[in-house]
Amino acid sequence: MTVPAYPLPPAARPCARRARALPSSMLALALVLGLGSAALAADGDRPVEVATAEAGSLGRAVEVVGTLRSNESVVIRPEVAGRVTRILFDEGRPVQAGKALVELDSSTNEAELALARAELKLAEADAERARTLFDQKAGTARARDEAVARLASARASLALAEAQFAKTRIIAPFAGIIGLRQVSVGDVVQPGQAIVNLESIDPLKLDFAVPDLLLPRLRPGQRVTVTVDALPGRSFEGEVYAINPLIDERGRSIALRALVPNADGALMPGLFARVGLGLGSGSAGVVVPEQAVVTRNGRFFVFRVAAGTAEQVPVTLGERSDGRVEITAGIAPGETIVVAGQQRLSAKTKVEIVGPDGVPVGTRPNG
Structure with missing residues (x-):
């Protein structure tokens, strides 16, 4: 059965109209209140926290692995055959340059040396006699020349x-x-036979490689930080002094060599090392807190404060490190920049500098 649709009584119709119009009224009221709040906020200076842009630049570090090597390393070997008669070093102990390490039987050499000295003495006398006879016209020039020869x-x-x-x-x-010897007294050694190794370990050399993409940022004098698994909790500082001019074609890497001081002898050649190579940005700039940078439409800005007005300034970013960012263009050292409150700022806005507690800096009590 179809229920007939009866029209509302005339008295009820305004109520219905008011019920339907109520959301629009509330919306209008909210809009008015919002505009009023915005107008009130626009009338006063915006509170912001600021910091000073510092001169400098940030660099990042690349983490690689390397190997520690002796600064100088040699295996002591004889140049002549002979029997070992004396060993003049203690294994594992320091030795000075020029110290005698091993003596071989020299009896045969001493005899040859004595013979050579005697023959020289006779040759000197013959040469003097030949010169005298030639000067007295009693000897020939040939005899004199042969004696001199x-x-x-x-x-x-x-x-x-x-x-x-x-x-x-x-x-x-x-x-x-000095290392561990491989011969004993009485051994007969041959030329080139290994006797003992000698290592110079202060400083140590550090060999490592980095990707060739870092070539523009490599230079002698860069600092390295070294850690080794054998000495947990300790780190060592060094400095790059040589860069290999030949790039490894297979690994597309560049070999570098650094010197690491080792005065206490804690490090030893052959240790596996973890290397942190500091990379400078290569350009001078300023450093600001990272929160000072605002991103809008894919571009980076900083608000610079001067004469009570914050101005939006486009900037070029460099490296980031430990909550700071490098600005390579746009801001000069010593300028005041906004680090908090910039979300409420436009291109140019009157501002009031406050502290972290919101108290204006100019009204803060002394002490």
């Missing part, structure tokens, strides 16, 4: 004998720590 040969033989004799005494080529 024999003298030169005798001198060369003596120098050779002295050199061979010197090789029976092996000395340290530089100061360092």
Whole structure:
């Protein structure tokens, strides 16, 4: 059954109209109140917190791995064959440059040296006699020249004998720590046979590599921070002193070498090292707190305060580190910038500088 639709009584119709119009009235009221609040807020200066832009630049660090090596390293080897007669070092102990380490049997060399000296003495006498006879017209020029040649040969033989004799005494080529010997007294060693290693470990060399994309930011003198698993909780500082001019084609990496001081001898050659290489930004700029930077429409801005007005300034960013950001263009050192409250600012807005507690700086009590 269809229910007939009866029209509302005339007295009820205004009520219905008022009920339907109520949301529009509330909306209008809210709009008026909102505009009134905005107008009230626009009448006063906006409170902001500020900071001073500092001159400087930030760099980032790249983390890589490397290997510690001796500053100088050599395996002591004899140049002549001989029997070991004396070992003049203690294993694992420091030695000075020029210290005798090993002596070989030199009896044969001593005999050769004595023979060479005797032959030189005879050659000197023969040469003097030949010169005298030639000057007295009693000898020929040929005899004089042959005597002089024999003298030169005798001198060369003596120098050779002295050199061979010197090789029976092996000395340290530089100061360092002596390693573990591989021979004993009485052993007969051959030329080139390993006797003991010598390592210079203060400072140590640090070899590591970084991606070739970092080439523009590499230079001698960059600082490195070194940690090793063998010494947890300790870190060591070093400095890059050499960059390999040849890039590794397979790994697309650049080899670098740094020096790491090791006065206490805590580090040893061969240790695996974790390396932090500091990379400078390569451009001078200013450093500001990171919260000072505002992003709008994909661009970066900072509000600069001057004469009570905050002005929106476009900036170019550099590196970020520890809550700070590098500004490479747009802001000069010493300028005052907004670090809190900039969300309520427009391109140019009158501002009042307040502290973190909201109290205006000019009304803050002294002390």
